[in-house]
Amino acid sequence: MRKVLAFDLGGTKFAFGVVAEDGTVLGSGRVETLAQNGPDQAVKRVATAAHELLLKLNLKSSDLLGIGIASPGPLDIARGCVDGSPNLPGWTGYSIEGELSKAFGLPARIDNDTNAAALGEYLFGAGKGRKNLVYITISTGIGGGAIVDGRLMRGANGNAAELGHITLDIKGPACPCGGNGCFEMYASGTAIARRTREALAHGTTSSILSLAGKVENVTTHHVLQALAQNDPLAKKIWDETTEYLGRGLAVIIDVFNPEIIVVGGGVTAAGDVLFKPMREKALRYAFPRLAAVCSIVPAGLGGDVGVVGAAACAFEASR
Ligand SMILES: [Zn+2]
Structure with a gap:
């Protein structure tokens, strides 16, 4: 079954998971965002933790279809970054999409968290x-x-x-x-x-x-x-x-x-x-x-909506 790597960025927590194409979360974790320290540290920290998760699941980047990222808005999707998000001061202009793509050698796609949730509910949830x-x-x-x-x-x-x-x-x-x-x-x-x-x-x-x-x-x-x-x-x-x-x-x-x-x-x-x-x-x-x-x-997705929504973005981007 096809799988993706999903990231759910929040002002306090940066969650991640590996999600299969039926919406099952195969493994997940989270790190502190520590948003005030800027995006570079947070993205490196979450990438390291996600690499460890892949090892634990016995997966390589090449086993994955791509990366989906759900982020608080507003976004600048052309640059793959947040654009003036009140909970992520100092993150504007930093391409979360580009950096995570580089860290795993996979295509990545960022969407705002509620748009990602809509896609998650459409592909896997109450509105399937x-x-x-x-x-x-x-x-x-x-x-x-x-x-x-x-x-x-x-x-x-x-x-x-x-x-x-x-x-x-x-x-x-x-x-x-x-x-x-x-x-x-x-x-x-x-x-x-x-x-x-x-x-x-x-x-x-x-x-x-x-x-x-x-x-x-x-x-x-x-x-x-x-x-x-x-x-x-x-x-x-x-x-x-x-x-x-x-x-x-x-x-x-x-x-x-x-x-x-x-x-x-x-x-x-x-x-x-x-x-x-x-x-x-x-x-x-x-x-x-x-x-x-x-x-x-x-x-229908409950507490998984962040990671599953992000995964839905990656699946949609691969269509
Ligand atoms: Zn208003």
Whole structure:
């Protein structure tokens, strides 16, 4: 079975693995990124660890099809590097793609991590074989990726489908991207917590406060706990959250006409209490002909999504 080497770069951890063409992770590991020390050290460290993994698996570079790299964006895919990523200061202009390619003598391809996750869910996960698929992740931020007619939509410079920055309200709160009222300013885990803290700061009483201890400690998890106890503020916050998600997903449905939207990220641990209202609202607000063919499902790859997504990029590049 064909195999690839996959790297999943993050601000704190640099994970890697050998992945077979059925999506099985044959071996994996991780090193510290130590991002502040610059890219050269980190890439050398991860390459050494990956060479050791190949030895352990009794594989040579020549047994592999290529290298896939999932990286935080934004990217400059022409140069194979990150381009102003806030978690990787000083990495702009360094060709991660070129250096890893050289280290193993294999072709390499870099994609942003949510685009890689979209490809992973398409090749191996919850949307396997569904040629028009959108992936979104709802965690500290909201990210996305789109498969259009069976190909990953990379865009002009590799940054397509920044779905977290769809504008929901032109008068909304300022977003670090420079815009206002972006989707992720309302519906990410960070935003859910911020909206809850704002309500509590205005004096609303709620069991969320006793669960969290103090206002500054409030997270989405506390909102969900209070929701299970029928707390009125938690219910209000959650209804608003699924409303924002429904509005955002409806835009996504109208743009991409997907047959499936795969939703991952920490907030999806909420399960049905999230998916049921989010799905119902998204399909209600989207253009009916497009809503009629779209299903909205939880992601399938779980914690492997980083490495498996990166591997999916290598498999796609080899097609
Ligand atoms: Zn934004």
